[in-house]
Amino acid sequence: MVITVLIVDDSKLARIVAAKTLAALQPEWGRVEAGNAQEALAILGERKVDVAMIDFNMPTTDGLELAREIRSSHPTMPIAVITANIQDEVIARAREVNATFVSKPLTEEGLRGFISGAALRLRSSAA
Amino acid sequence: MMASTISEVLNELELDALTELVNIGVSRAAFSLREMVGEQVHLSVPAVDLVHRMRAIETLEGRETGPLVAVHQVFEGDITGRAMLIFPETKSLELVRAVIGGELSLEDIIELEQEALAETGNILLNGCLGTIANMLHRSLRMSLPEIIRGKGPELFSLPPPPEAADVVMFLYINFTVRQRNISGYIVMLMDIPSLAVLKSLLGEFIERATDGMAS
Numbered sequence: 533m534v535i536t537v538l539i540v541d542d543s544k545l546a547r548i549v550a551a552k553t554l555a556a557l558q559p560e561w562g563r564v565e566a567g568n569a570q571e572a573l574a575i576l577g578e579r580k581v582d583v584a585m586i587d588f589n590m591p592t593t594d595g596l597e598l599a600r601e602i603r604s605s606h607p608t609m610p611i612a613v614i615t616a617n618i619q620d621e622v623i624a625r626a627r628e629v630n631a632t633f634v635s636k637p638l639t640e641e642g643l644r645g646f647i648s649g650a651a652l653r654l655r656s657s658a659a
Numbered sequence: 660m661m662a663s664t665i666s667e668v669l670n671e672l673e674l675d676a677l678t679e680l681v682n683i684g685v686s687r688a689a690f691s692l693r694e695m696v697g698e699q700v701h702l703s704v705p706a707v708d709l710v711h712r713m714r715a716i717e718t719l720e721g722r723e724t725g726p727l728v729a730v731h732q733v734f735e736g737d738i739t740g741r742a743m744l745i746f747p748e749t750k751s752l753e754l755v756r757a758v759i760g761g762e763l764s765l766e767d768i769i770e771l772e773q774e775a776l777a778e779t780g781n782i783l784l785n786g787c788l789g790t791i792a793n794m795l796h797r798s799l800r801m802s803l804p805e806i807i808r809g810k811g812p813e814l815f816s817l818p819p820p821p822e823a824a825d826v827v828m829f830l831y832i833n834f835t836v837r838q839r840n841i842s843g844y845i846v847m848l849m850d851i852p853s854l855a856v857l858k859s860l861l862g863e864f865i866e867r868a869t870d871g872m873a874s
Contacts, residue, residue, distance in 0.1 A: 621698075
């Protein structure tokens with residue numbers, strides 16, 4: 533069973549960096565990309581997605597709003613919100629939807645914890 | 660070089676990279692502003708444009724008919740220019756109220772306006788430029804912030820440096836704090852040689868970030 537990660541960011545460069553960083557940590561996982569919340573939700577409606585990495589700072593619908601929407605239909609999906617702006621109030625919102633913060637700019641070190649955790653959760657729920 | 664829009668000088672990926680750097684810079688600045696304000700600060704940059712100076716003045720005058728107030732700082736290094744945080748004057752007291760909070764008399768607010776504006780501008784501009792410089796692996800010297808009031812032409816004609824500032828990076832910025840939403844602008848003026856340096860630094864940044872995956 534291939535694990536698929538949804539990468540959501542309005543910046544194409546940021547999506548490339550996310551894909552590269554993810555590939556370095558989990559080369560056998562599949563990836564699908566979206567440039568905004570609408571595209572992301574469309575993708576989720578069409579195919580199986582196991583993990584989501586979402587940029588916080590997007591126009592119209594921000595990353596945490598998208599996370600909340602995804603959470604309502606995918607109660608156990610590991611979701612990371614990527615941001616350079618970790619304010620207390622934002623952390624509180626993330627906690628409400630059970631999303632993890634990962635720092636921007638993205639690095640292997642920064643993403644490693646979230647990805648290892650996601651891998652463990654997916655393995656144990658599949659067992 | 661007579662490109663009708665300077666956006667043609669940066670290709671799509673370079674403009675994307677610049678927008679990404681600005682967003683990260685502004686996000687970090689929002690974090691620092693939150694420390695100062697004590698409540699959540701939401702900062703977003705919906706658009707980044709690179710235009711000729713005359714076009715920047717026209718755009719600003721088209722959108723803001725009244726007088727403006729700006730916090731400005733000069734930056735020098737491999738890229739040299741002037742950065743400004745611009746608000747309509749009518750909004751500046753609101754900004755001060757939002758940033759300082761609490762019940763203050765109009766006198767107090769007016770007295771604190773200069774300081775609050777300078778500090779807010781300093782945090783935003785330094786945060787933004789500092790982050791961009793770091794990620795481009797360069798350092799920039801920043802002058803102390805100063806406040807200026809006027810309209811487009813005056814703001815864009817400040818004495819040197821930069822003398823021949825032709826290129827303006829124009830950012831629309833939305834600033835929400837304590838339920839007040841204030842829109843303003845961050846502009847960075849630089850000359851053509853600096854734009855060329857910026858282009859090559861962005862190229863290097865893209866290479867590093869993507870390990871050549873983008874080409």
